[in-house]
Amino acid sequence: MYKILIVEDETSIASTLKNHIEKYGYECHIVEDFEKILDIFQEIEPHLVIMDINLPAFDGYYWSRKIRQVSTCPIMILSARMSEIDQVYGIENGADDFITKPFVMDVVLAKINGQIRRIYGEYAKDTKSRILKKGNTALNLDTVRLSTSIEEEVLTVKELQLCNMLFEAFPNVVSRQQLLAAIWDEEAFVEENTLTVNIKRLRNKLETIHSSLEVKTIRGIGYQLMEKNK
Known part of the structure; x- marks a missing residue:
């Protein structure tokens, strides 16, 4: 929405x-x-x-x-x-x-x-949508939507940026420092749990659309987008 x-x-x-x-x-x-x-x-x-x-x-x-x-x-x-x-x-x-x-x-x-x-949406500058696909899940960078054949969710700007980085790195781990530096102004004050909250929201949306993907926490390092049960 x-x-x-x-x-x-x-x-x-x-x-x-x-x-x-x-x-x-x-x-x-x-x-x-x-x-x-x-x-x-x-x-x-x-x-x-x-x-x-x-x-x-x-x-x-x-x-x-x-x-x-x-x-x-x-x-x-x-x-x-x-x-x-x-x-x-x-x-x-x-x-x-x-x-x-x-x-x-x-x-x-x-x-x-x-x-x-x-x-x-349909009048976005690129007539060819920029879509990243992993598993049964598609991330449309133009319409700001995360979807499967069952359901779709509209992302916030921060969720889109996080999801894009995780999709691009799949299945490798992305460090917390990389995510924070890329998405938030390094000069701005960011509360310690801001990234955690946004990752939680992204996880909830993956669950909502019945995605085969999940975001794993790699303790002490960062996060990894991967297929479930693999």
Whole structure:
């Protein structure tokens, strides 16, 4: 399920967006602490952000720039002011599209669907999907999905990066240091259990799709993707 982060300080608008968008199969999260937007973004790892401009403390342009430092996920600016200058400034600060207040929900949904298809789905830049296959399991790097013939799961950005490294190294062991250095900014503070939590989520998704693969913990070294019972 694709995740959408809604950054809007008017609770009625945020709730309206969430309630309508979730009817169409998306998982929505509303920001409540507007001083920790980047932290919340990195915790949730959404596939798309709806960003209001007029926010407490720092405006949406500021937070768009912050998000762009760590992610390329689509950002849709939400604002009552959308002059040509505003749109140019939005693009320069990382925006991919714009929603003008007052908005029509069907238009908002169409814009969301378009961005999701463009970045993760049928309109992705590479017409030939980049798919890695091991055992009965496929990792589609373009649609951000892990699947078998039985079921599929949408991955978060971190899960996708971890899974990609493990698939590429299969069946060799990848050290914790390699995973941390490749996926998290080495200058940023990473809690000791952050990698462990993300590996656990990946394991759960492998189980959910009935994968023949499992992620083994190699104590004191790292992790190994391998076929079960081998």
